[in-house]
Amino acid sequence: MLPEENTLPKSYYQAKKILSSMGMQYKKIHACPNDCILYRHEFEEMSNCPRCGVSRYKVKDDEECSIDENSKKAPPAKVLWYLPIVPRFKRLFANGDDAKDLTWHANGRNCDGMVRHPIDCSQWKKIDRLFLDFGKEARNLRLGLASDGMNPYGNLSTQHSSWLVLLVIYNFPPRLCMKQKYMMLSMMISGPRQPGNDIDVYLSPLIEDLTKL
Numbered sequence: 001m002l003p004e005e006n007t008l009p010k011s012y013y014q015a016k017k018i019l020s021s022m023g024m025q026y027k028k029i030h031a032c033p034n035d036c037i038l039y040r041h042e043f044e045e046m047s048n049c050p051r052c053g054v055s056r057y058k059v060k061d062d063e064e065c066s067i068d069e070n071s072k073k074a075p076p077a078k079v080l081w082y083l084p085i086v087p088r089f090k091r092l093f094a095n096g097d098d099a100k101d102l103t104w105h106a107n108g109r110n111c112d113g114m115v116r117h118p119i120d121c122s123q124w125k126k127i128d129r130l131f132l133d134f135g136k137e138a139r140n141l142r143l144g145l146a147s148d149g150m151n152p153y154g155n156l157s158t159q160h161s162s163w164l165v166l167l168v169i170y171n172f173p174p175r176l177c178m179k180q181k182y183m184m185l186s187m188m189i190s191g192p193r194q195p196g197n198d199i200d201v202y203l204s205p206l207i208e209d210l211t212k213l
Contacts, residue, residue, distance in 0.1 A: 026083045033077040035198035078191040082205045102171045106138035118170050144168035163189040
């Protein structure tokens with residue numbers, strides 16, 4: 001299907017290797033099927049949820065809920081796919097054109113009193129007043145967080161959903177900030193049902209990176 005001299009990777013492993021060297025690696029984090037916890041930090045070695053007692057792994061109906069060491073080869077019951085944001089932000093600032101566009105809100109916009117961008121709204125100005133040090137540095141990133149679910153199989157009766165968490169960078173000018181190229185997929189929550197109000201459990205890796213920044 002592809003031309004003979006194409007430069008696309010020949011295998012999934014080669015594609016993954018290229019993305020990893022570019023800082024586009026991902027983390028696969030196991031989650032409780034009932035959205036109680038993520039199996040990381042103090043819960044990393046546990047096989048059952050300390051809050052609801054449900055198994056970390058998929059078990060058959062005729063198996064006991066307690067899992068021994070051999071059963072840990074079973075697939076996880078629920079998984080969070082997290083794409084670290086810090087390496088990708090670094091790559092944006094490493095590109096001269098992108099680095100210039102990231103300071104557009106302070107150096108390149110037209111201040112005529114018209115509302116064309118979130119920077120022209122009162123909420124943006126309120127943040128600058130409340131956090132003076134943050135507002136003075138034009139390179140500080142202003143981010144919007146959005147989440148929505150999808151059915152990857154296109155069948156409404158399928159008991160599976162994938163919830164995407166996207167980051168929108170509002171530093172960019174209007175012609176760029178909502179383009180697909182600059183909308184970052186930060187995580188994907190896959191499982192038999194939507195996370196609902198428990199989505200804050202899944203946002204913890206993202207919040208840790210934002211706190212670090």
